[in-house]
Amino acid sequence: MTLLDKYILKQLLVTLLFSLVALCTIFIVVNLLDNLDEFLDQNATFLTIAKYYIYFLPDIMELLIPVAMLISTLFSIGRLSTNNEITAMKSGGISLYRIMLPVTAFAIVLSLFQLYFNGWIVPVANHGKFEIEQKYLNKTSEGGQIFNLYFRDNPTRNVIMQYYDAAMKTGNKVSIEEYSSQVSPRLVRRIEANRITWDSTVHEWKLFSGIDRKYNGNNVLALRFDSLPFALNLTHDQIVQLKRSTDEMNFDELWNYISILSRGGKDVRKQVIEYYGNYAFPFSNLIVILFGVPFASVRKKGGLAIQMGAAMIISFFYLVFTKVSQTIGYSSDLNPILAGWMANLIFFVFAIIILFRTRT
DSSP states (O other), X not given: OOHHHHHHHHHHHHHHHHHHHHHHHHHHHHHHHHHHHHHHHTTOOHHHHHHHHHHHHHHHHHHHHHHHHHHHHHHHHHHHHHTTHHHHHHHTTOOHHHHHHHHHHHHHHHHHHHHHIIIIIHHHHHHHHHHHHHHHSOOOOSSOSEEEEEEXXXXXXXXXXXEEETTTTEEEEEEEEEESOSSSOOEEEEEEEEEEEEETTTTEEEEEEEEEEEEETXXXXXXXXXXXXXXXXXXXXXXXXXXXXXXXXXXXXXXXXXXXXXXXXXXXXXXXXXXXXXXXXXXHHHHHHHHHHHHHTSOOTTTHHHXXXXXXXXXXXXXXXXXXXXXXXXXXXXXXXXXHHHHHHHHHHHHHHXXXXXXX
């Protein structure tokens, strides 16, 4: 790394840190003003409120890091341009692409860090935040208690539970239906039980107080039972996974959750697109660099005001199009991976066009 690279990176890092602190502070102050009455009504202590915003901070940073990256790029590179340092570098035979090299390398490293940060650190913080919200802000977790659980245990077996208590590992009012085949389904067995429990010792379900009906043509054989061991593909841990909010799951747990829903016969296209979108979002740091450096390297009338406005406009359009592209994917046959990455791909193409049209 040359002295020039270190100089450019120092300008970028200082501005990035200041931008991120300023944006997070504004966000927290606005949110605090909105929630302060509810905290006071619930007699929340200062320590509880402070702990809530410590837990909330990673979730805030997840959204604001790319915005701060864009602002810092425009400000730091714009300052170099305003002071004619960009012109001096070009006069010394250094092209714009070479000037961009340390900034681009940093953006890639930051994107990889944010990928891990979003996927594995933010969910842990969200768990603590949701616990405080439920106690003091009267908010309920997305997952909540599991009522009316319907699950396709395998292609020919459906499981229905009226209610499942995860703490007691017990489900109530259970029905299990088995069919002859997927092509021409015909009910061949139906079990109804008042209760089902998970035995952690043998990793097996046990049904209690029910009736087991087997259908053979017009004949029905019905047997009552007090207890009946029964093997299901669905485990207690998987049901607990269904109970959790997706915001509390890291990327590995989220994919496992989607797989469980898929095996249960649910259309998971929306969840799959959002999953790939979660992987795509951190790389917006690289895209805003490709937009920001060419724009800021050219001196403009209006100075920092124009650059600040450009940062907000680009950020707004990117965030809006991220949701729009995913919505398009929900209602079309577009590959889920492509739908999740569509906003990045389109903005990347525009950024490359702008870069090539900028004097280097």
